[in-house]
Amino acid sequence: MKKVILIPLIATGALFGCQDTNQSQAKDKTTLEHEMQKPIWAGSYSGTTPCLGCSSRCEDCPGMAVDLVLKANQSYELRRESLSGHNEVEVLKGQFKFKDTDDTQLELLNVKTRNMIFVDLENQLLEIRMDQTAQPYAVQDDFLLELS
Known part of the structure; x- marks a missing residue:
């Protein structure tokens, strides 16, 4: 059964x-x-900087809003918008490369101005540096982008 x-x-x-x-x-x-x-430097950063023609904030100029996305594949998307409304919104995309072995200095390729960036991992900030020399601006605090 x-x-x-x-x-x-x-x-x-x-x-x-x-x-x-x-x-x-x-x-x-x-x-x-x-x-x-995901690398610790990857992410979205934003801030307000002086306009492209200035090396520090001016009293009568609101500056420009900057958004920068750094991706793990070493590509970026940069968006810059004049807060005075005089210029069109600029959106740039491309690759970036590190200029040092510590991955603290990078260059945004195909960006003509303000393409040198210092990565401050400890404070989760990016500092825009002077073109060509990558030296800090006199008023460094005017060129900081915070991790958002």
Whole structure:
């Protein structure tokens, strides 16, 4: 005589639930691994700087809003907008390269002005430096972009 084994539907549902949980955990693990591989300098930075023609803030000039996204694949997106409304919004995209082995000085390729950046990882800031020389501006605080 053959014995019949009955499997309740509730148990079957629980088994499928375990599979969903395992898939969810695998996705969470993948996301976590991706986050761990992301360089600490990667992210979105923003701030207000003097206009392109000035080396410090002027009383009668509101300056310009700057948004810079640094991506893990060493590409960037730079958005600059004159707060006086005199110029069009400028959006530049491209690659950047590090100028030192410590990954603290980078150059935005294909950007003609204000393309030298100092990365301050400790304070999560970027400091825009003078073109060509990468020396700090006299009023460094006017050229800071904060991690957003």
